Amino acid sequence: MTKAETRIQKKNQAVILSAGLKVFSQYGFRGSTLDQIATEAGLSKPNILYYFSSKDAIYRALLSRLLDDWLEPIYEIDASGDPVEELLSYTRRKLHMSRHFPRESRLFANEIIQGAPHIGDALSGELRNVVNKIAAIITDWVNEERIQPVDPHHFIFSIWSLTQHYADFDVQVRAVLPDKDPFPGAEKHLEDMLRRMLTMPA
Amino acid sequence: MTKAETRIQKKNQAVILSAGLKVFSQYGFRGSTLDQIATEAGLSKPNILYYFSSKDAIYRALLSRLLDDWLEPIYEIDASGDPVEELLSYTRRKLHMSRHFPRESRLFANEIIQGAPHIGDALSGELRNVVNKIAAIITDWVNEERIQPVDPHHFIFSIWSLTQHYADFDVQVRAVLPDKDPFPGAEKHLEDMLRRMLTMPA
DNA sequence: TTTTTATTTGACCAACTGGTAAAACCAACG
DNA sequence: CGTTGGTTTTACCAGTTGGTCAAATAAAAA
Numbered sequence: 001m002t003k004a005e006t007r008i009q010k011k012n013q014a015v016i017l018s019a020g021l022k023v024f025s026q027y028g029f030r031g032s033t034l035d036q037i038a039t040e041a042g043l044s045k046p047n048i049l050y051y052f053s054s055k056d057a058i059y060r061a062l063l064s065r066l067l068d069d070w071l072e073p074i075y076e077i078d079a080s081g082d083p084v085e086e087l088l089s090y091t092r093r094k095l096h097m098s099r100h101f102p103r104e105s106r107l108f109a110n111e112i113i114q115g116a117p118h119i120g121d122a123l124s125g126e127l128r129n130v131v132n133k134i135a136a137i138i139t140d141w142v143n144e145e146r147i148q149p150v151d152p153h154h155f156i157f158s159i160w161s162l163t164q165h166y167a168d169f170d171v172q173v174r175a176v177l178p179d180k181d182p183f184p185g186a187e188k189h190l191e192d193m194l195r196r197m198l199t200m201p202a
Numbered sequence: 203m204t205k206a207e208t209r210i211q212k213k214n215q216a217v218i219l220s221a222g223l224k225v226f227s228q229y230g231f232r233g234s235t236l237d238q239i240a241t242e243a244g245l246s247k248p249n250i251l252y253y254f255s256s257k258d259a260i261y262r263a264l265l266s267r268l269l270d271d272w273l274e275p276i277y278e279i280d281a282s283g284d285p286v287e288e289l290l291s292y293t294r295r296k297l298h299m300s301r302h303f304p305r306e307s308r309l310f311a312n313e314i315i316q317g318a319p320h321i322g323d324a325l326s327g328e329l330r331n332v333v334n335k336i337a338a339i340i341t342d343w344v345n346e347e348r349i350q351p352v353d354p355h356h357f358i359f360s361i362w363s364l365t366q367h368y369a370d371f372d373v374q375v376r377a378v379l380p381d382k383d384p385f386p387g388a389e390k391h392l393e394d395m396l397r398r399m400l401t402m403p404a
Numbered sequence: 405t406t407t408t409t410a411t412t413t414g415a416c417c418a419a420c421t422g423g424t425a426a427a428a429c430c431a432a433c434g
Numbered sequence: 435c436g437t438t439g440g441t442t443t444t445a446c447c448a449g450t451t452g453g454t455c456a457a458a459t460a461a462a463a464a
Contacts, residue, residue: 012441026316050441053423155395157375166359186359196350197398208410208411211410248455249411249413256453
């Protein structure tokens with residue numbers, strides 16, 4: 001039986017997780033320090049360790065929420081919907097995440113680049129399963145000749161990379177396009193490109 | 203007048219840079235330690251600092267080589283060549299780099315994700331210039347109706363993200379496709395997709 | 405060979421790391 | 435009011451960090 005949490009606990013846990021997200025997403029696990037997180041959270045270091053038993057515990061708490069959020073848009077793909085529209089709106093949802101939750105995207109990117117030491121299991125477990133499911137749907141759509149032939153797995157990787165790029169490489173994108181918000185252009189570009197790629201020629 | 207380097211200097215500098223690349227590309231700058239690099243290089247820590255004045259110096263030496271290597275394939279794009287083939291072979295060169303120099307790709311990714319604190323200037327300088335040049339070429343090709351209309355900047359970003367994904371997110375890719383080498387499939391997929399994108403009428 | 409120069413090492417340091425312990429503080433409730 | 439239980443802080447610790455220094459060693463030049 002888990003004890004009910006007080007208001008203060010809820011608030012401070014949220015503050016710490018938010019600070020941890022900011023710091024971990026920028027420096028990776030090993031490059032981040034409890035002092036940084038404490039400063040960012042406006043709490044003392046021992047106070048942080050009163051709410052989370054260790055640096056690792058903060059990181060793991062963040063990651064366990066993360067994978068769910070990261071995968072959630074893919075569950076909304078509807079096998080009975082219009083193939084092109086389903087895949088385009090999945091892409092739109094992923095791009096939306098890059099725009100509005102770039103820190104989460106970068107935290108994930110850091111974890112993967114470092115070899116996924118904390119979530120490797122989830123990758124070859126849940127992630128792999130859901131990807132294979134969607135890949136099967138895409139294969140069906142191809143066989144029914146409702147979209148152009150594509151390698152379903154690599155196509156999914158393409159959507160991930162195309163959308164996450166705008167969060168993970170934000171600095172680079174803005175260095176090249178300094179004046180404007182890149183996202184409207186990105187959305188139009190991705191929609192055009194993917195639609196062209198998927199659409200059967202008349 | 204710079205002194206000529208002895209063969210020991212050459213060898214040890216190379217060994218240290220190689221070890222630094224391995225460590226920095228996995229943990230980022232702040233997450234890496236001189237001890238790790240020393241162990242990886244098979245040298246003592248003070249011995250490493252005999253060849254490079256600081257941890258930062260190793261990192262900067264790596265980055266200064268990196269941007270050149272990273273950009274080099276784009277310089278080979280020939281404005282007078284066949285548009286589709288030029289862009290496809292650029293993509294192939296980038297994918298080739300992801301396959302054979304994944305550590306360099308991840309070092310670069312780490313640096314960008316962290317906000318490019320060491321190479322921000324190069325991004326808004328040299329990188330921006332060369333991208334704008336290639337973007338102008340692509341715009342010409344579009345205007346001459348030799349390829350389908352695309353946003354040139356976002357199209358370049360797309361090539362980068364699609365190809366680098368296979369280096370930076372290698373663990374994820376292999377978690378989903380555990381049995382096979384992903385690169386042959388990736389090459390075919392990217393070629394199919396990009397060709398369709400550039401040639402199919404809207 | 406001797407001398408000069410380049411290289412490597414072991415001992416060390418101050419600052420920082422994640423984490424602990426106990427005392428002090430504070431809010432609520434009887 | 436006083437007690438109780440949750441919260442915060444101060445002081446601290448042992449291990450690690452990037453980096454220094456002088457002495458020891460190996461290589462090259464004379």
